[in-house]
Amino acid sequence: MTAARLRAFGTTIFTEMSALAARTGAINLGQGFPDTDGPRELVAAAHSAMRSGANQYAPLAGVPELCLAIAEHQRRRYGLDVDPECGVQVTFGATEAIAAAMLGLLEPGDEVVVIEPFYDSYVAAAAIAGATPRFVTMHPPDFALDAGALAEAAAGDRVRMLVLNSPHNPTGRVLSRDELAAVARVCIDNDLVAVTDEVYEHLVFDGEHVPLARLDGMAERTLTISSAGKSFSFTGWKLGWCSGPPELVAAVRAAKQFMSFAGGTPLQHAVAGGLADAERHVAPLRAALQADRDRLCDGLRAIGFGVSVPAGTYFVNADLAPLGVADAREWCRELPSRAGVVAIPTSAFYERPEPAQTLVRFAFCKRPEVIEEAVERLGSAPWR
Ligand SMILES: Cc1ncc(COP(=O)(O)O)c(C=O)c1O
Numbered sequence: 001m002t003a004a005r006l007r008a009f010g011t012t013i014f015t016e017m018s019a020l021a022a023r024t025g026a027i028n029l030g031q032g033f034p035d036t037d038g039p040r041e042l043v044a045a046a047h048s049a050m051r052s053g054a055n056q057y058a059p060l061a062g063v064p065e066l067c068l069a070i071a072e073h074q075r076r077r078y079g080l081d082v083d084p085e086c087g088v089q090v091t092f093g094a095t096e097a098i099a100a101a102m103l104g105l106l107e108p109g110d111e112v113v114v115i116e117p118f119y120d121s122y123v124a125a126a127a128i129a130g131a132t133p134r135f136v137t138m139h140p141p142d143f144a145l146d147a148g149a150l151a152e153a154a155a156g157d158r159v160r161m162l163v164l165n166s167p168h169n170p171t172g173r174v175l176s177r178d179e180l181a182a183v184a185r186v187c188i189d190n191d192l193v194a195v196t197d198e199v200y201e202h203l204v205f206d207g208e209h210v211p212l213a214r215l216d217g218m219a220e221r222t223l224t225i226s227s228a229g230k231s232f233s234f235t236g237w238k239l240g241w242c243s244g245p246p247e248l249v250a251a252v253r254a255a256k257q258f259m260s261f262a263g264g265t266p267l268q269h270a271v272a273g274g275l276a277d278a279e280r281h282v283a284p285l286r287a288a289l290q291a292d293r294d295r296l297c298d299g300l301r302a303i304g305f306g307v308s309v310p311a312g313t314y315f316v317n318a319d320l321a322p323l324g325v326a327d328a329r330e331w332c333r334e335l336p337s338r339a340g341v342v343a344i345p346t347s348a349f350y351e352r353p354e355p356a357q358t359l360v361r362f363a364f365c366k367r368p369e370v371i372e373e374a375v376e377r378l379g380s381a382p383w384r
Pocket residue numbers: 032092093094095096119165168169197199226227228229230235238239240
């Protein structure tokens with residue numbers, strides 16, 4: 001059953017589009033990864049850890065320095081009380097933390113509230129765990145979270161978990177305090193575990209990121225997930241973690257130990273140092289990203305796309321309707337050959353594509369000259 005469900009997911013559109021970009025030489029504004037390295041200091045720290053012999057399995061939880069740095073980061077930045085020994089688990093990217101949370105906390109037949117559009121691994125990981133998603137849809141152009149729809153989806157005998165992502169991929173939204181309060185209310189009312197994906201926690205340009213665990217009654221039922229990939233621009237390091245109450249973290253650990261056990265030891269040492277001084281490292285990355293966001297948004301708007309400016313993350317959504325294009329999926333498939341650019345149809349993040357038929361997601365985590373060239377190509381493409 002699980003094998004069949006996984007086969008049905010096929011190759012993701014991100015993999016397909018990145019392969020298309022590599023094959024055609026198109027500028028890849030599809031998949032969300034920066035085209036420059038993160039802080040040199042962290043690379044030097046990873047080298048130094050390798051040279052000093054930190055090359056064997058890490059402890060299952062993660063190297064103690066990193067677990068401590070994660071707990072201290074949560075305390076310093078958000079006032080959250082996290083036990084560095086029992087309340088932290090280092091994982092192979094946020095993606096493994098998400099999968100291990102579902103495998104460790106759900107039984108086959110359980111249901112999970114998933115807010116769409118969603119990062120693709122949530123629904124696949126639920127399928128691996130034998131669980132079924134219950135979708136709550138956020139609609140363009142504002143992608144607001146509807147408290148009534150949320151309450152309806154969360155109320156059911158088999159619902160055990162709610163997955164929340166803020167700052168949100170693909171919309172770039174940072175959820176408001178009212179929206180977070182609505183999420184907290186349904187989790188408490190229905191006794192749900194909240195799994196929060198906060199990989200873009202440091203990449204907020206407008207407003208403020210508030211972890212769900214900060215809300216009253218939520219710390220004891222929330223597993224908070226993050227990743228060095230996004231915070232420090234090292235997506236290829238695949239170094240993530242979760243933190244929260246010991247019983248939730250223990251469930252993740254039980255699953256994770258048989259998925260990959262423990263690895264990336266020198267990278268863990270480097271990220272421990274990075275997190276201890278996170279703001280110093282992240283501030284310049286965030287400033288550059290914000291300038292790239294504005295560059296791409298302005299460029300797309302000048303061409304005639306409908307643009308909603310994202311408050312955070314790597315992504316902007318552009319509406320093709322003002323350009324007279326009705327099918328964004330088709331448009332994205334033709335874009336590499338027509339314009340030499342790759343983008344992702346936003347409908348790929350929905351269970352049912354209807355709300356986002358004319359929307360396209362562009363990644364702006366690229367060098368300024370790459371964004372300028374992409375805008376130039378889009379502006380002079382023959383499809384208009
Ligand atoms: C919302 C979200 N969660 C998780 C991930 C993956 O994180 P990692 O590379 O640490 O597994 C991504 C990557 O794009 C993402 O956008």
